[in-house]
Every structure is written in C-alpha cells, then in structure tokens.
C-alpha cells in the first residue's frame with residue numbers, strides 16, 4: 292500500500308501525485324466524463340428495476356464501472372470482470388489485514404510482525420503475502436491495457452491516457468510511469484467504496500424520509516417532466532434535489548474522521564501544545580452535526596441548505612471531502628457521479644420500506660459499520676419503477692433509442 296497517494300507523507304512524491312490528480316480530475320477535466328457517467332447510471336437504473344434486492348451489488352458495479360472508465364478508459368464486464376475482481380480482492384485483504392486495532396498492536400509490539408505465517412495468529416501474514424502479489428497486478432495490468440490501446444491509436448480518454456500525453460510524453464521516464472500506475476490504482480481505492488457507500492446512505496435516507504423523496508420527485512416532475520431522464524443541465528434548476536445531495540453528505544459522512552494526519556512541526560493551538568509527529572484526526576462527523584449550524588442534526592432535512600424562498604443558500608459547500616492541501620482530489624468526479632445517480636433514481640424509482648407477508652411495513656433501524664470509511668449495514672427495502680412510463684424510459688435509454 293506504500294503506493295497509495297492518500298498514505299504518502301508530504302514531500303515531492305505526494306506533490307507529484309496531487310499534480311497528476313489535478314491534471315486529470317480538476318473541475319473542467321471532470322466535465323468531460325458527464326456523458327459516460329450518465330450512461331453508467333442508466334445501467335444502474337435498469338439493474339435496480341430488474342433485481343432490486345441486489346441494490347448493494349448494483350451500486351458497487353456502477354461505481355467500479357465509472358472509475359475504470361475514468362481511470363483507464365476501460366469498459367467493465369457486467370460480471371466477474373478480471374481487473375475489478377482483483378482490485379476488490381486486494382481491498383478486501385488490505386482492509387482485513389490493516390484494521391486500526393491491528394495496526395496499533397503491530398506498531399506498539401513490533402515483534403509481532405516477525406511471527407511466522409504458519410503459526411497461530413500468523414493468518415494476517417499469509418493474507419499480507421497474497422495482498423502483495425495482488426498489488427503488483429492491480430498496479431500493472433490495467434495500465435498495460437491502456438498502453439496497448441494507445442499504441443493501436445484506440446485508447447479512450449482516461450486519467451492514464453491524459454497523464455501519458457501531458458506528463459510523460461516522449462520521455463518514457465520509468466519513475467514517472469510508476470507514479471502514474473500508483474495514482475491510477477489510488478483512484479479505485481479512494482473512490483469506489485466512498486461513492487457506493489454514499490449512495491447507500493442516500494437510499495437509506497429515502498426509505499426513512501418518504502416526504503423528502505416525494506418533494507424531490509415533485510420538483511423533478513415539474514422541472515424535467517416525465518418524458519425524459521434528468522441530465523446535468525437540469526442541475527441548477529433543481530435546488531431541492533441539491534439539498535438532498537448535500538444533506539446525504541452531511542447526515543452520514545462516509546469518511547467521518549477524514550484520513551489520519553500528522554503534525555510536521557510542533558504547534559500551540561488555543562493553549563494546547565501539539566508536538567511534532569502527533570496524530571491529528573479531523574472530526575468531520577462532529578462538524579456536520581454541529582447543532583449551532585445544523586439544528587436537530589440527526590434529522591434528514593434538505594431544507595437546511597435552502598433559503599426560505601427555496602433557492603440554494605450561499606456557502607453550502609460540504610465538509611465531507613476534507614480540507615486544505617489534502618482535500619479529496621476526486622471530489623468533482625464523486626460529486627457528478629453521486630448527483631447523477633441520485634437524481635436519476637428519484638426520477639424513475641419508488642424507494643420504500645419492504646413489506647412483510649401481511650402487507651405491513653418492515654421497520655428499518657439505521658446501523659453503520661465502523662472504521663475509517665463507513666457505510667450502512669444491509670437493510671431491507673423495496674425498489675420499483677415509479678410508473679410504466681419511467682420503466683420504459685430506462686429501457687429506451689439503455690437500448691440507445
């Protein structure tokens with residue numbers, strides 16, 4: 292995981308990675324991915340209508356498809372995609388190996404790192420071995436795919452192609468190539484789970500707040516109509532939907548303590564001495580639940596981001612992407628993907644509590660995983676097309692009619 296840009300300390304390598312992210316994922320560059328993102332969202336809608344119980348899997352598929360297209364110009368296979376399967380296994384192993392408590396134990400009792408992999412308690416080492424082998428493939432295989440396509444003159448626009456064109460050019464500097472591979476792999480690691488977790492939060496919020504869903508749908512029907520799917524040009528005219536989006540990020544930020552930071556010099560802050568090298572965790576969750584800014588913070592209220600006349604209030608940016616120099620470099624891409632998925636689901640789907648055998652609603656108690664990045668635990672829900680017309684629109688959008 293040394294290659295992961297999010298874990299790099301300040302320095303030339305981290306600066307180079309940030310520059311690469313900026314070249315490929317700045318606000319303007321990201322605009323070029325809008326059409327592709329909408330296409331992947333349309334596939335999501337069809338999957339949701341066909342097999343709604345697998346909503347979790349459909350979000351994962353959509354996030355992976357967008358990220359692989361943005362990063363490598365690669366169209367993922369609907370099932371068992373060879374690249375995605377390896378990356379997902381890699382992440383699963385990594386997250387299992389490096390839980391915060393295990394990391395703390397290993398750093399406080401370093402001798403534990405030397406226990407043989409066959410001994411009791413050595414399971415993490417066996418997993419680490421598999422993880423290391425997979426890391427090699429995760430870094431190299433998709434970039435080899437792009438280079439082959441570039442040589443044939445058929446490479447789609449992507450982060451890797453942009454970086455080869457703009458940063459590496461004719462120099463073919465092997466060090467820079469390693470950094471391109473690292474930056475590209477980091478996009479999946481930083482972007483896939485966070486995007487689909489945010490969509491799970493949205494789904495949960497819609498089940499628990501049917502009045503919010505109805506209001507958002509009323510706005511979409513009024514502004515967009517029911518004869519077409521919404522697109523990015525509608526965004527400024529849908530302030531309530533924007534409120535739903537901002538409230539989703541605020542209500543349950545999926546990276547609630549950002550990434551751990553460390554002070555590079557000693558400092559005194561409000562009378563407290565903070566030594567150089569101290570861990571600093573930014574409590575994003577506390578900021579987005581600050582009662583002075585967000586009264587009744589546990590309630591899901593899109594109105595809090597709007598003026599009394601219903602327009603978007605000034606200064607409604609989200610804290611959920613972090614701050615300062617280490618702010619999330621994928622925020623524009625995530626913003627587009629999450630908004631597009633939300634507005635399209637609202638336009639075409641009815642999301643509600645599931646029913647039991649007697650027709651009674653099954654209550655949903657929101658529960659979340661813990662860790663650096665969190666998501667709602669599985670919950671029951673019912674997802675159907677809002678109308679025959681909506682189902683037809685979804686089918687047509689996917690058949691290219």
Ligand code: HEM
Pocket residue numbers: 296297298309316477478479481482483485486489545546549550551611612613614615616617618619620621622624625626629
């Ligand atoms: C809704 C989706 C997302 C959320 C909520 C989110 C949130 C965050 C947060 C809170 C941080 C820590 C910032 C800090 O420590 O101040 C972060 C860092 C990061 N994110 Fe995201 N992120 C999302 C999507 C993405 C995507 C799509 C990418 C793909 C490029 C990405 C790549 C990264 C990277 C590379 C870092 C580390 C930056 C650094 O250390 O310099 N994230 N993200």
